[in-house]
Amino acid sequence: MAFPIFASPPVTFIKTLSPQNLSLSQATCNFNFSRPIQCKASYKVLNDQNQTISRRPSKFQPSIWTDDYIQSLSSEYKEEIYGDQRKVLREKVKIMLCKIENELDQLEFIDVLQRIGVSYHFNNEIRDILDNIYNKQTSKLKKNLHATALKFRLLRQHGYDISTDCFVCFQNEVCNFKKGQFVDVHGMLSMYEASFHSFEDETILDEARDFTTNFLKGYLKQNRGNHISLLISHALELPLNWTMSRFEARWFINIYEKQENKSHVLLQFAKLDFNILQSKYLEELKCASRWWKGTAIVEKLSFTRDRLVENFIWNVGANFKPDFEQFRIGMTKINALITTVDDVYDLYGTLEELELFTEAIDRWDLNALDSLPYYMQICFHAVYNFVNEISFESLKKNEKYITTPYLKKAWTDLCKAYLIEAKWYYSGYTPTVEEYMANGCVSIGAHAVFTHGYFSMPHSIKMEDLVLLGEDSNIIRLTATIARVANDHGSYKRENETGDIPKLNKCYMNETGASEIEARDYMKSMMSTLWKKMNKEAQSSSFSQNFIDTNMNAFRICMFMYQYGDGYSIPDPKMQNRIMSLVFEPIPN
Template identity: 30%
Template sequence: MHCWYPPSIPRHSSSSLQHDVLQKFTNDNGDFNLRHSKDLRGLLSLHDMSHLNMGEASLYKANEFSSKHLKFALQYLEPNLARYVMKSLDHPYHVSLRQYKARHHLSYLQNLPTRHTAIEKLALAEFQMKKLQHQSEMQEIKRWWVDLGLSQEIPAARDQVLKWYMWSMTILEGFSFSRYRVEATKVISMVYIVDDIFDLVATQEELCLFNEAIKMWDLAAAESLPSYMISCYKALYTITNDIADMVRKEHGLNPINHLKQAWATLFDGFMIEGKWLSTNQVPTSEDYLRNGVITSGAPLLFMHLLFMLGHDLTDDNNDHILRVISCPAKIMRLWDDMGSAKDELQEGLDGSYKDLYQRENPHADAEKHMLDMIAGEWEDLNRECFSQTKSTLPPSFMGASLNFARMVSIMYGYDDEQKLPALEDYTRMLLF
């Protein structure tokens, strides 16, 4: 095997650049040269680059070629390097969290019998600084959550502050986004609580009143609700208005109408799910998925993030923003529905795209179909984020969308024991 060094790929690879790189691996007929099958560094770079696919046939071939020969090479590598290659196969660069990949790479370098460079030491110091900041943010959120008291008032609802913060910590990278990570976690927590109220706690009559009150967006409208709903409504109302005030002061925008509409759309989505369940109505897999994208909560979260990051919705960017939001939301819904494992503290009956698709196509491989759909959404997301003719959004928002999609496989990567080993590893390395 050739001498190996960590692979790197450009963040914004264009089709022309990909073509230039691939020419180094292929012959005149476009087939991959077998003489490259032992170039470990090249194979790792090729495998990483193949996940920047926007639908190019050459990158499908690149993925197949690199995966095949990297898996074959595993049996001949020393254990430390074999673990690194396996981790690279399981978590390719572009579809994985950069902090997570970087931390694993540093761990690999620390195990090498060489002196650590100044850059490696600086990287480790930066990780430690980020860890301290994230721990401080986590403590602030815990205090807010305890003071809010919803976990005591609604015992059936989930109480997973750490898990909710991991979403925000992942989506928004950088020291300057600390305030936004805290506020985003509050939004995420309310999505989970409202979901559980709809699934586990309220009657259909109470939910109708709850839904009407959200559309009115007035604390007085909540007075007729049960006490636990009033508490939830007040918390949701306060969080959203606080974020709108922050956006107005920092960016000169007033997003409250967009944010109110986003909450109303989420509640309508939950009402549709409830109607299906209460009337024993079986939706088509397409109708379920269309509504499931909304009830994932991702579109609502991204609407808050869009304004917190200082951007606005316009006639020119509206369709583009909706597509950038839709891709990671659909990836999340499909991943969540693909496995039989459920959230360990959630007993609701939300339905499942996998079950519905299997019902409609009894002889099909539903899981393969869903993995193909996820791959297709990644291609669409790459196209929206990296195509020079489409990409008009700022890097901060596109980066948040990509990071959300990258986090999905970590957050829903259950093993055979219905545990989340990747999430536990990620949390341990970057927070504790």
């Protein structure tokens, strides 16, 4: 589903409160724990058998990927022999990259490395080439639209300060097209892709996106089946800057294999690298699945969504690099827990029960368990132990910061936002767009996920980062807003049928009198505007590049999951096939 640009509506961001009474002395410590402290759910259950409690029905299908199935799988590509083969091929590709002298050839090869999924092996070499291209600024290809657009896209993607003035001289392309004269199709496709790296108020890129979109759609009507038409059709569905990198790599390897001028060495390297990473993901998924089964949540809370594999894919999309193993496993766990707690608030809990659970999370006190019904005891137990696990792992890395206050606050804020939505539901209240987005950007869970994610990444913890995490940093706020809009855009139909609270489109329709089509256009426009803000924020954020990239990837995985509807809650065969190709099915040699 393509998301063409519309007139950008005003977007209001509401700043959340920073951690209260969280001093530096509370956040720093040198304690060493021999093991994480865990609590166990009490088997003392509130006796409400004599009461008839009305609960919303759950229609979620069980997962097709059971733990038994996951544990039964294995991949030959985890064997050392394949790693040795990859090292040899990597050196050959590195030599190829370093031997290229022509500027356009360098740019095109870097583009292929990125799309085919192996550029992370050559970060230093790519940086040296782009530094040289950026510093020279004497390109002989200034009149080549394809070269100029590709150069702009790659430089801006990698954080270089490059102006849109380089496109002014190509306004003749528009005139040539209108006159029916020859237009560079490759150039138009490159310009289309470059336009999605725009900042706010870059009018020339807004115009370029509109014009190139119309041109490429017209080209497809007249041309089908050739190589360029496949690339165009793919780009119109989702531009590169909005695409999940692992899924793009799987798709592009297949496309690249059909090219006449392909490098057989690069193709062999890309396939092998993809399969080796896939074998690593499978072992990580097994680990997460064993944990998930151990929580007994699926067994004892039958109303909740069992979407562990989808949660794992979410985090492969967030950061696919091999050294992010603990991040992917940890974030799969928190996503599964957030989904469970979300279903407690959305589907199963009564308002009185939800108020008790929110209070228990806020107090973070094991004594609060006695006031909760058994199913909530299971949830509290799982969340409490997971936070202890993250904190313990952080201390094991000899970090001097105690993470629990930050993680606890993230859960408290999330549950309070869920409770607000529950109160809206039970009172039949339709919030304004501003009210909905202020709360919805918390209830989407992005801040909770990335607060936990920060402590699970392979980097050193910095106090200045912790301050930003507590104060609701711009980049996380933008990620949360984009995720909320993308989620509502994809899941509104399913949630409308299940009787959930009004989502963004309903709030907008109620407030403005707009039609459903106009409301959805408004949401598409918001996504475009927010992504421009994100492009700009990525250039100036003080967080590490890995943290920035992971935040931006969160939007890309939203587009992956919600591209054809709610692929997370109701995975259809298309989504299941996508997941199979990413984790379970290696690429044939």
